Amino acid sequence: MIPAPADAPAGPDRAWFDRPAAELAAELLGARLVHESAEGRVGGQIVEVEAYRGPEDLAAHSARGRTGRNAVMFGPPGHLYVYLIYGLHHCLNVVAGPGEKPEAVLIRALAIDEGHALARRRRGGQAPELRIASGPGNVGRALGIDRGLNGLDLVTGPVWLERRVGPRPAIRSGPRVGIDYAGAWVARPLRFWIADDPHVSRG
Secondary structure (H helix, E strand, O other), X not given: OOOOOOXXXXXXXXXXXXXXXXXXXXXXXXOEEEEEEOOEEEEEEEEEEEEEOOOOOOOOHHHHOOOOOOHHHHOOOOEEEXXXXXXXXXXXXXXXXXXXXXXXXXXXXXXXXXXXXXXXXXXXXXXXXXXXXXXXXXXXXXXOOOHHHOOOEOOOOOEEEEOOOOOOXXXXXXXOOOOOXXXXXXXXXXXXXXXXXXXXXXX
């Protein structure tokens, strides 16, 4: 596994991730997510996320208890939880806290600002510029992240975060996408995005 390179900016430490998912979600907006792979480096600014608040949240994978699939959520904060949906799309989540409470933040959209050519090639070369990493499956594909990176430590790389520089952007919130099975949790405003950013997914 390729570690974070020497020229990578110092990212957040473990304690930075150790907070409830909804709180971490807001801090992730405007931060950069980067993957240094054998093919090259791709990175972008996080512009849309969803928070999943642990076993009480009927939309969270941890609501079903600990399984082989979701075990990373039950470990320490600051790791990647990667899962496959529809047998096609790898979705990546940042494991939150507090402590080992199994909460996580789904990365729904990035504004790619590094490695455009590689990200576009991974998307098949056809994606419009604003849609290269729009939608959680497209984030995983553009960054070259799959289940082989499940459990990866975001503190040490080769996938890492660079904290937001400058003031917090204007943030909007609303219900999460595709969770009609989650009862009273369907309407909770746990999806967050940077207001008016054109890279935000279409739901």
